[in-house]
Amino acid sequence: MNGFPTNDFVALLPIAILTVGALAVLLSEVFLVSGRRGYQAAITVVFAVAAGAAAIARPYSGYVFNRQAVVDDFSAFVTVVVCAGLALSALVGAGWLRARNAERGEFYGLALFGTAGMALLGMATDLLVAFIAIEVMSLATYSLAAYLRRGKRPSEAAFKYLVLGAISSALFLYGSALLYGASGSTLFGELAKGRGSPLSLAGLSLVAAGIAFKIAAVPFHAWTPDVYEGAPTPVTAFMAAGVKAAAFALLARIFLSAEAGTAAQATAFSGVISGLAVLTMIFGNLLAVPQRSVKRMLAYSSVAHAGYLLVGVLSASVAGVREKALAGLLFYLAVYAATAIGAFTVVGALERRSRLDDEPADAWDLERFAGLARRRPGLAFAMAVFLLSLAGIPPTAGFIGKLYIFQAAIGAQLYGLAILGVLTSAMGIYYYLRVVVYMYMRPAAGEAEPLSSAATSVALAAAVAVVVVLGLVADPVIRLAQAAGAILL
Amino acid sequence: MNLLTLVTFLPLAGALALVLVPRDEPGQHRALTLGFSLLTFVLSLGLWFGFDASASAPEFQFEQRLPWIQSLGIGYHVGLDGVALLLVMLTTALTPIVILSAWRAVEERVKEFMIALLVLETAMIGTFAALDLVLFYVFWELILVPMYLLIGIWGSQNRLYATVKFFIYTFTASVLMLLAIIYIYFHDGGTFDYVQARQALQVTPDHARWLFLAFAVAFAVKVPMFPLHTWLPDAHTEAPTAGSVILAGVLLKMGTFGFFRYALPLFPEAALQYRNVIAVLAVIGILYGALMSLVQTDMKRLVAYSSVSHLGFVMLGLVALSAEGLTGSVYQMLNHGVSTGALFLLVGMLYERRHTRLIAEYGGIAKQVPWIATAFVIVMLSSVGLPGTNGFVGEFLILSGTWLSRLGSAPVFATLGALGVILGAVYMLILVERVFFGAMRNPANRALPDLSVREGFVLVPMLVLIVVMGILPGPFLAPAKPAVDRLIGRFQQAEARLGIGPQVGTVTPSVAVRAGAQLPAPTLPIVLPTGGAH
Structure with a gap:
């Protein structure tokens, strides 16, 4: 009776497309007849768009593989976000790598594989499937971080990422084992069975710690600045956008499975997540303040944003605001992906290139941005838009995202977290505006001409468009996010 | 097309048009910007003449509602009451003057400067026009970006x-x-619409206090009220002239307007509790600002501190919660925009000639620049509130309104405020004396040119307004009356809900007569003695 599970494989269509794309790009390297590789980025974009379209078209919805994974609006939204992140990062990578004579099919192939893992993570409703997805995603990003082995910094970054990532995987697995002990199942749907028991709490906390590495929440953030700084800039953009979105999708599903109900019924696990949120918001912002390297500052800013997103996850546990909170979370993730990729693109465009030795110590220093508004007004304007959006200043999409998340938090009566959230984001003004000060208010330092490439410009224009348009007419995307908020566990 | 929406977004359209003009054509940028701002002003005259100030007219006119982010309960809802109308007019009138004043002062990056000014104008008008809490917040914050660029790019050394x-x-x-706005959303039936929120808001008195404080702090920084004023002297001093004029002329009013439109009517009970605290801070601000002005050596800093003092009067009049006090406050908002704006313009003209703002660098230049001196003296007289100028009407209304109000120990506040008026006369007269009169000691001042024609065009509208608003305040007070009466009405409802005795309005009219002021019944604040009668 249970013949071939067609539906299960139909549900995996976006992942299959991404994987085929990865293989296609890798094969193209074999049959390469000239040194020109411009089409590889194009292939990547085409497959990313196809995967996103497949996720939207969604030939099958519902649970697959014996409830170990699910295809719902939520997973579709996550898939679209990570595919869009992939497409943008590939365009950015094309310009950046070509300028360094380092464009290879492996770059795009790994990115496609990684995105397949991210998309699967958005669907996972089982601890083991989630683990496999995490590993697919992480192995690709480890390799990408080491993609350009110039000097010590990228190697150090990749090695650090690999070791700490392995620890986080171990924590996740250990937590899964404990949860299996507490509830007798690895399915998210059964997690609530062990609710309240010490074993369950320990398991959930370990799983959360494993995910906290991926989303860069304090105190599991220590790798973030080094890896973000050391990795090739397009890879940093890809990680900031995709890994964060996928890991948050997983965290939301696990947290909601374990903590359904009202705030009054919340268990100690909510306390663990609130603690993470508080620490992440405070220290992410505090540590970003003294950074002179813009790339490092953006890394800490990514930590800080994880804090606001955690507030969104917490709000989702309260019945009544769950849809709103999840929609806010998804909207924020989409906006953050576009903004972070855009900001890292500008950073990448200002890096010194065509030298194969180590990047100098001041490679991403604020001084590089001095007078950018005169040298390249378009680039400076784009960066200013991204920074204002990260800071949450209207009328950018970042403001709508923050409004949405904090609206959910107030609705969930998490007043303390909301107040802390807005105050720490006000702190963010200082370090975001400092870059604007350098770009617009300081004389040019006479640096080399920033990179200009058609592919990068397209990616930048797309990111600016997302940030501005979602700031002014957010309604259509918010509706999609609200539909996606009806999550299946 | 709704006229108010058109007026709001026309400057933004101008900014977008400027983007298309080549960078190397500063003349075109200036002309286009002036054209757009003048067109905005002309259209805003339609608002002025179309506004119905009778008591039976709807509270908000030129209203428009459009869906914006429906899924979050945010709408595009704009409309004007009389007070907002006056402030919109102030904005649209000041902007072309400011652009004209920056014609020669800004030679660098003219394109960006003009775009920033036009974006700023849209944001300012939008702040006054918004009737949706999130829309208001968006415009309110949007102002920061162009202002930040104006100060940071075209400011002086410490910018x-x-x-x-x-x-x-x-x-x-x-x-x-x-956060307070979001909290309101969850306690008014799920809308950010101001008019609906004001009707349906249900919060405990305890929460109302916190909400009031959240709004009050945001507005108090903008006003600025002592002790949250410390950003102001720096920002004013370092800003280019155009930035200072806009900052003093319009931006500070956003704070007092915020109290009038949001903090007071949304949370009247909490406002009654905190009115004494605000009155104390306002009086401290009046005296502190005046005393700080006395000791400044930098003209711009002096004018900046005088703003702290003047805005203290506005705040005092607001929390007096009497018809006279509130009307006076609204009037004083306009006055301050005109007279302090004019002061900054004049200081800017001197700065363009000598590139210094230090008082000690000048002295005895009245002979050299008689027209500038004349204009400065007129503006100074308005600033100190001499009868016959606009400043007198506002200050008189505020002080008498405070004295007669039911604010605790009102006469003390009024007396201390009056002391501020005297101090104001002292520092302004000293300033004029040191800059314009006496012997000309500094040889650098011997070659100062007097007003150019363009500068004349900048100053004449301001001087005309000073005199007209001093002699004929009626047309400027009339639009504010319904708004003031409605605010007092809301407070009277709050008194009834609380079951306490009267807290707002004035004490018996007989006192008013005995006090010597020819005040009509307290509910009729409009027909007031003109300046000339005193």
Whole structure:
């Protein structure tokens, strides 16, 4: 009776497309007849768009593989976000790598594989499937971080990422084992069975710690600045956008499975997540303040944003605001992906290139941005838009995202977290505006001409468009996010 | 097309048009910007003449509602009451003057400068026009960006410090207001619409106090009220002339307007509790600002501190919660925009000639620049509130309104406020004496040119307004009356809900007569003695 599970494989269509794309790009390297590789980025974009379209078209919805994974609006939204992140990062990578004579099919192939893992993570409703997805995603990003082995910094970054990532995987697995002990199942749907028991709490906390590495929440953030700084800039953009979105999708599903109900019924696990949120918001912002390297500052800013997103996850546990909170979370993730990729693109465009030795110590220093508004007004304007959006200043999409998340938090009566959230984001003004000060208010330092490439410009224009348009007419995307908020566990 | 929406977004359209003009054509940028701002002003005259100030007219006119972010309960809802109308007119009138004043002062990056000014104009008008809490917040914060650029790019030596301080100060204070706005959303039936929220808001008195404070702090920083004023002297001093004029002329009023439109009517009970605290801070601000002005050596800083003092009067009149006090406050908002704006313009003209703002560098230049001196003296007289000028009407209304109000120990506040008026006369007269009169000691001043024709065009509208608003305040007070009466009405309802005795309005009219003021019945604040009669 249970013949071939067609539906299960139909549900995996976006992942299959991404994987085929990865293989296609890798094969193209074999049959390469000239040194020109411009089409590889194009292939990547085409497959990313196809995967996103497949996720939207969604030939099958519902649970697959014996409830170990699910295809719902939520997973579709996550898939679209990570595919869009992939497409943008590939365009950015094309310009950046070509300028360094380092464009290879492996770059795009790994990115496609990684995105397949991210998309699967958005669907996972089982601890083991989630683990496999995490590993697919992480192995690709480890390799990408080491993609350009110039000097010590990228190697150090990749090695650090690999070791700490392995620890986080171990924590996740250990937590899964404990949860299996507490509830007798690895399915998210059964997690609530062990609710309240010490074993369950320990398991959930370990799983959360494993995910906290991926989303860069304090105190599991220590790798973030080094890896973000050391990795090739397009890879940093890809990680900031995709890994964060996928890991948050997983965290939301696990947290909601374990903590359904009202705030009054919340268990100690909510306390663990609130603690993470508080620490992440405070220290992410505090540590970003003294950074002179813009790339490092953006890394800490990514930590800080994880804090606001955690507030969104917490709000989702309260019945009544769950849809709103999840929609806010998804909207924020989409906006953050576009903004972070855009900001890292500008950073990448200002890096010194065509030298194969180590990047100098001041490679991403604020001084590089001095007078950018005169040298390249378009680039400076784009960066200013991204920074204002990260800071949450209207009328950018970042403001709508923050409004949405904090609206959910107030609705969930998490007043303390909301107040802390807005105050720490006000702190963010200082370090975001400092870059604007350098770009617009300081004389040019006479640096080399920033990179200009058609592919990068397209990616930048797309990111600016997302940030501005979602700031002014957010309604259509918010509706999609609200539909996606009806999550299946 | 709704006229108010058109007036709001026309400057933004102008900014977008400027983007298309080549960078190397500063003349075109200036002309286009002036054209757009003048067109905005002309259209806003339609608002002025179309506004119905009778008591039976709807509270908000030129209203428009459009869906914006429906899924979050946010709408595009704009409309004007009389007070907002006056402030919109102030904005649209000041902007072309400011652009004209910056014709020669700004030679660098003219394109960006003009775009920033036009974006700023849209944001300012939008702040006054918004009737949706989130829309209001968006415009309110949008102002920061162009202002930040104006100070930071075209300011003087210490501009980076000043502009970052300005931004962080005002932004931090506003984020809690955003939370309060969101809280309101969950307690008024799920809407950000101001008019609906005002009707349906249901919060406990305890929460109302916190909400009031969240709004009040955001507005108090903008006003600025003592002790949250410290960003202002820096920002004013370092800003280019155009920035200072806009900052003093319009931006500070956003704070007092915020109290009038949002903090007071949304939370009248909480406002009654805190009115004494605000009155004390307002009086401290009046005296402190005046005393600080006495000891300044930098003209711009002096004018900046005088703003702290003048805005203290506005706040005092607001919390007096009597018809005279409130009307006087509204009037004083306009006066301050005109007279302090004119002061900054004049100081800017002197700065363009000598590139210094230090008082000691000048002295005895009245003979050299008689027209500038004349204009300065007229503006100074308005600033100190001489009868016959606009300043007198506002200050008189505020002080008499405070004296007669039911604010606790009102006469003390009024007396201390009057002391501020005297101090104001002292520092302004000293300033004029040191800059314009006496012997000309500094040889650098011997070659100062007098007003150019363009500068004349900048100053004449301001001087005309000073005199007209001093002699004929009626047309400027009339639109404010329905709004003031409605606010008092809301407070009277709050008194009834609380079951306490009267807290707002004036004490018996007989006192008013005995006090010597020819005040009509307290509910009729419009027909007031003109300046000339005193």
